Amino acid sequence: MYTQGLDQAEPLGDEDLSRLSERFEAKVAAEDKVEPTDWMPDAYRTLLVRQIAQHAHSEIVGMLPEGNWLSRAPSLRRKGILLAKVQDEAGHGLYLYCAAETLGISRDEMVEQLLAGTAKYSSIFNYPTLTWADCGAIGWLVDGAAIMNQVPLCRCSYGPYARAMVRICREESFHQRQGFEIMTVLSQGTPEQKAMAQDALDRWWWPSLMMFGPPDAQSTHNDRSMRWKVKRFTNDELRQKFVDMTVPQAHFLGLTVPDPDLSYNGEHWVFGEPDWSEFKRVLSGDGPCNRERLAARNKAHDDGAWVREAAVAHAEKKRSRERVA
Ligand SMILES: [Fe+2]
Numbered sequence: 001m002y003t004q005g006l007d008q009a010e011p012l013g014d015e016d017l018s019r020l021s022e023r024f025e026a027k028v029a030a031e032d033k034v035e036p037t038d039w040m041p042d043a044y045r046t047l048l049v050r051q052i053a054q055h056a057h058s059e060i061v062g063m064l065p066e067g068n069w070l071s072r073a074p075s076l077r078r079k080g081i082l083l084a085k086v087q088d089e090a091g092h093g094l095y096l097y098c099a100a101e102t103l104g105i106s107r108d109e110m111v112e113q114l115l116a117g118t119a120k121y122s123s124i125f126n127y128p129t130l131t132w133a134d135c136g137a138i139g140w141l142v143d144g145a146a147i148m149n150q151v152p153l154c155r156c157s158y159g160p161y162a163r164a165m166v167r168i169c170r171e172e173s174f175h176q177r178q179g180f181e182i183m184t185v186l187s188q189g190t191p192e193q194k195a196m197a198q199d200a201l202d203r204w205w206w207p208s209l210m211m212f213g214p215p216d217a218q219s220t221h222n223d224r225s226m227r228w229k230v231k232r233f234t235n236d237e238l239r240q241k242f243v244d245m246t247v248p249q250a251h252f253l254g255l256t257v258p259d260p261d262l263s264y265n266g267e268h269w270v271f272g273e274p275d276w277s278e279f280k281r282v283l284s285g286d287g288p289c290n291r292e293r294l295a296a297r298n299k300a301h302d303d304g305a306w307v308r309e310a311a312v313a314h315a316e317k318k319r320s321r322e323r324v325a
């Protein structure tokens with residue numbers, strides 16, 4: 001057997017590296033998609049793995065706050081809708097793990113990092129869902145903020161991520177509408193229902209603004225993400241777009257946005273500063289439900305061990321049957 005090890009990558013010289021790097025930058029500048037088999041700088045790969053994995057984890061952990069209301073939704077119709085929505089989020093997590101796997105990390109590795117508490121996910125999912133109105137506020141505000149963040153990702157320079165986002169965004173749009181519809185019904189209901197909707201807005205407003213990440217002045221990854229067309233807008237730009245879209249919706253509902261500094265300057269809604277110390281605290285593991293969320297994910301993983309073992313045994317049996325045939 002002649003073997004020349006042609007599948008082994010040759011170490012690249014400085015000249016090759018700069019040529020490849022130039023070609024990569026030109027491709028990104030020309031709005032061409034980068035595909036898994038293309039050469040890419042290590043830093044680009046690392047940036048994407050981190051972002052896509054965090055995004056996938058957020059979809060998976062994001063099932064928990066609303067999952068809390070699946071057995072207590074106020075009608076069969078509401079239960080059906082909520083069930084469909086929570087299942088969509090599971091699907092989003094799975095597409096995104098697949099997209100990240102094309103960059104050379106395994107799903108097992110990502111899941112391990114999540115379960116060990118070493119991976120980050122969106123801080124918003126560490127807040128509790130105390131009333132049914134919270135399911136409305138999550139759909140309206142949290143999925144609304146997710147859409148604002150994710151629509152530009154459909155044009156992300158990395159092909160598999162951009163393509164996954166197209167379908168995800170369509171589903172997020174349904175999520176946002178169902179949340180707004182819950183809020184509309186409650187706001188037009190009894191005084192108690194309207195108060196419940198207001199209370200949910202009071203508790204979810206600021207954490208929703210934090211979903212766009214720290215202010216641009218403090219954000220460490222903005223510049224490179226923008227240059228490589230992973231991000232198209234900065235955190236502050238997206239936050240402003242979200243506030244401009246959402247404040248009129250709150251007014252339509254007859255609810256008050258819990259921000260004494262809110263005012264309209266003729267072009268934009270000017271808003272107060274979120275409590276960034278709270279953001280840091282929740283992100284670093286000390287939010288109201290961080291421990292509960294990780295414990296729930298770990299329990300689900302342990303409870304599902306037999307399914308994974310059965311799937312491996314089934315695949316093995318199938319392979320041995322094929323060998324015999
Ligand atoms: Fe989602």
Ligand SMILES: [Fe+2]
Binds near residue numbers: 089143172175
């Ligand atoms: Fe969603």
